[in-house]
Amino acid sequence: xxxxxxxxxxxxxxxxxxxxxxxxxxxxxxxxxxxxxxxxxxxxxxxxxxxxxxxxxxxxxxxxxxxxxxxxxxxxxxxxxxxxxxxxxxxxxxxxxxxxxxxxxxxxxxxx
Amino acid sequence: xxxxxxxxxxxxxxxxxxxxxxxxxxxxxxxxxxxxxxxxxxxxxxxxxxxxxxxxxxxxxxxxxxxxxxxxxxxxxxxxxxxxxxxxxxxxxxxxxxxxxxxxxxxxxxxxxx
Numbered sequence: 430x431x432x433x434x435x436x437x438x439x440x441x442x443x444x445x446x447x448x449x450x451x452x453x454x455x456x457x458x459x460x461x462x463x464x465x466x467x468x469x470x471x472x473x474x475x476x477x478x479x480x481x482x483x484x485x486x487x488x489x490x491x492x493x494x495x496x497x498x499x500x501x502x503x504x505x506x507x508x509x510x511x512x513x514x515x516x517x518x519x520x521x522x523x524x525x526x527x528x529x530x531x532x533x534x535x536x537x538x539x540x541x
Numbered sequence: 542x543x544x545x546x547x548x549x550x551x552x553x554x555x556x557x558x559x560x561x562x563x564x565x566x567x568x569x570x571x572x573x574x575x576x577x578x579x580x581x582x583x584x585x586x587x588x589x590x591x592x593x594x595x596x597x598x599x600x601x602x603x604x605x606x607x608x609x610x611x612x613x614x615x616x617x618x619x620x621x622x623x624x625x626x627x628x629x630x631x632x633x634x635x636x637x638x639x640x641x642x643x644x645x646x647x648x649x650x651x652x653x654x655x
Contacts, residue, residue, distance in 0.1 A: 463643065472632060473584075473646040518584070526597055527639055528574065528586040 431456045431523055435532035442509055443540050450504040450535045452519030457497050459521040463529065464493050464504050466515040473518065477504070481524075509539045543568065545635050545647035546615075553653045560620040560627070562650045566635030573616045574644060575608060578630040590616060623654045 432455045442448055452462075461480045465473040477493040479486045479502070485494040492505040502519055516536045520529035546565040554560050566573050575587040589597040590610040601608070605623075610616040620627055630651050634644040 461643075465646070470651075472648040473634075475643055475645060478643045520584075522644075526599075527572070527589050527636075528597060528600070529576075529584075529634075529644060530586070531576075531584040533583045 431459075431521065431530040433519060433521065433530050433532035435517075435519055435535050437535060438533065439536040439538075441538040441540065444509060444511060446509050446539075447505070447507050448509055448537075450506070450517050450519075450537070452502040452504070452532060454500045454502075454519075454521045454530070456521075456523070457500050458524040459497065460524050460527070462493075462495055462502050462519065462521045464491075464502075465518040465520065467518060467534070468515050476517075506537075509537075511539050511541050513537060513539050545633055545645050547631075547633050547647035547650050549650060550648060551651050551653070553655060554623050555655055556624060557622050560623050560652055562618040562620075562631050562633075562652070564616040564618070564633030564635075564647060566616070566633075567645055570635035570637050570645075572636045572638065572642075573610050574634040574636075575616075575618050576632045576634065578632065578649075580629070584632065587618070620652075623652075625654050628652055628654045 436451045464476045477486045479495040490507040495502045516534040518534045520531045576584045578584045586600040588608045605621045607619045630649045632649045633647045636642040636644045
């Protein structure tokens with residue numbers, strides 16, 4: 430059974446800092462891995478999708494890496510802004526079943 | 542291109558009533574997934590459907606819950622005889638195909654059982 434752990438559970442940083450969010454998963458047989466952000470009381474916004482054959486993916490100030498063999502992914506956010514404040518969720522897609530398995534997320538607060 | 546649409550956004554039901562949650566996938570998407578987010582918990586997979594077929598319902602409670610995705614119209618998640626423990630946010634996602642495709646999420650339906 431796939432289990433996903435995200436560390437840290439919460440993070441508070443001053444505006445402008447570069448930061449790294451960590452995600453680990455127990456079963457390396459995945460199709461892909463998605464990173465999402467969730468604002469309070471809202472739905473999920475997809476940030477990045479990394480295929481199982483890829484090592485990293487970039488979008489603007491975001492960069493996600495994937496090390497499938499060790500069951501790890503990281504999300505790097507450059508030059509953080511108050512608008513980045515949200516909960517960030519990591520979700521590998523299980524091989525053979527399509528479903529996403531979610532961690533509990535990292536709640537990020539970027540202070541002006 | 543409209544995103545994934547869910548309605549209603551908020552639903553209040555008394556214990557014992559039925560709840561019907563609707564999800565319209567993104568245009569061109571024929572794969573729908575339902576997830577549930579209980580208070581203070583992470584999102585959990587419930588069911589995966591393609592048009593007229595349930596592909597994986599391993600996350601669905603065995604009783605009172607059912608889902609469908611008819612040939613025409615939205616996907617429906619139905620909860621019969623709701624109980625307080627069903628209070629949660631229910632999210633629908635859709636994708637273009639299987640395997641390597643991105644899932645896009647709707648805004649969710651927040652169900653409150655009184």
